[in-house]
Amino acid sequence: MEVYLSDDEKLFLIAGIEDNIRNDGRTCADFRQVVLEQGVLTGTNGSCRVQLGHTTDVLAGIKLELESFDKDSEKNTPPPFKFFVDFSANASSQFAGKGGDEYAEELSAALTTAYSNSYDILGNLKKVQLADGYRWKIYVDVTVLQWNGSVIDAISLGVIGALHNLSIPEVEISPDDGGKVSIVLKRPRTGGNVRDEEVPVDTWKLDVSRCPLLVTVSKIGTGNVIDCTPEEETCIRSQLWVGLTPISNNDFEVTCVKQVGSGLLEIESVNEMISLSSGAVKGLHSALLHRLKTEEYRKPGHSFLL
């Protein structure tokens, strides 16, 4: 969607932001309304849908795959995540065909950077290493259904929601011939080697309380703004993606900083923007954890988007 604003409209927006008031009544550090739903897709191991300000709409789905690797050739265990972002043409006709691929690539690279030290931020992630030579590969796929600014913020929320929703099946590992192992889903045995197929498999969940949140901070006029609308994005001087992960109750660690788009920034304003974002993320993070804990699970057959 392309937005065209006249110079006067832009001036009005910029003057407002310098006085800490925005067109929709927010201050510069406020997010739009966030709607988060978990477990929306039955065909995935974990899924989440995030809506930002009624229009930016993001769907994240996770699929697990058993992967074998050569334990001798790998020195450091790589993170098990594989991020992939796709812009649906539904979001805007400019994303038709290969239109959104470059931007999507940039977004998935930022996610990968933010999650690069994932064994530290997800406490129990080591458990995905099943046995020598086998591990779960976690494919995190994000589809942008509607686009209306601040898409990386919505994506990072969606990824956390989906990771929280993700249930990884418990497996039983037994040694097999030739130094190999056989991996079987954990189910109670009914006798001998027969397993009860009716009983659902035990699952475990990841601890997502320290997952990084990514936010967009934009420089408009002399003010720094969080969660821009498309109208505000037309007045941007420069934009910064900041990835923050909580280390203690009120402290955040920066896991990713990236300048996007054109424009110049001074070193001091980079620091200002990062401190603004960490302030805003504090509120968002506690709200997110509260939501993840208290969300009621939907009944089977209930459908989203309706």
Place this chain on the structure above:
Amino acid sequence: MDGRRPSQIRNINTRLGLNRNAEGSCYIEHGNTKVLCAVYGPYEGKASKRLENRCSIVCQYSATTFSGLERKNRPRGDRKSTEISRLLEKAFESVILTDSFPRSQIDIFCEVIQGDGSNLAACINAISLALADAGIPMKGIASAVTCGVIEGKPIVDLTSREETDLLPRVTLATISGRDEVVLVELQNRLHIDHLNTVMETAKSTCADVYECLAVVAQQHIRACAPILG
């Protein structure tokens, strides 16, 4: 397989007009098959695609990487999705009154969020409703269904478990549930004796699906009436 009778379709749920950026949009569910569709246009499109006497139609079919049983590597651009895109284009060229918009272009985008069989049929139904939401003149609302044959008996609205490699299946789309066929696609081999029965069943099911879609469209128009005045 899921407790339905052979001639019973899955539950259809719809929502229209949920995408604010697009002229028309629709979300449809056939059981667990979930499709989102958006229509942009008619607008002055690319010069290379412009036709002097009618409008050109551009379709894009894509399925999310997590839509199927196995993860896909690419959401679009593979052979199957390109083939489906072309099929949809050709089908809707004969449904939309293309003569009304010379020198313009209509974009139709389909996104399969979750695929559980009959994806193509669900896409056609979604597009029909999205076009109706956009207010684009058509000959009628197109409806579609996928039919398979097991031991000589036709079964309708296949799920992905039923869409096996060997089962012959026909996807049929008609306009307004009548005899005008806009799309037929047959996969796998089917004995010619069975063809007639399958086509008959598919045609009558198309009429049933049309009834559902028509009700949705009428409800939507009624809901929009206060805005349109």
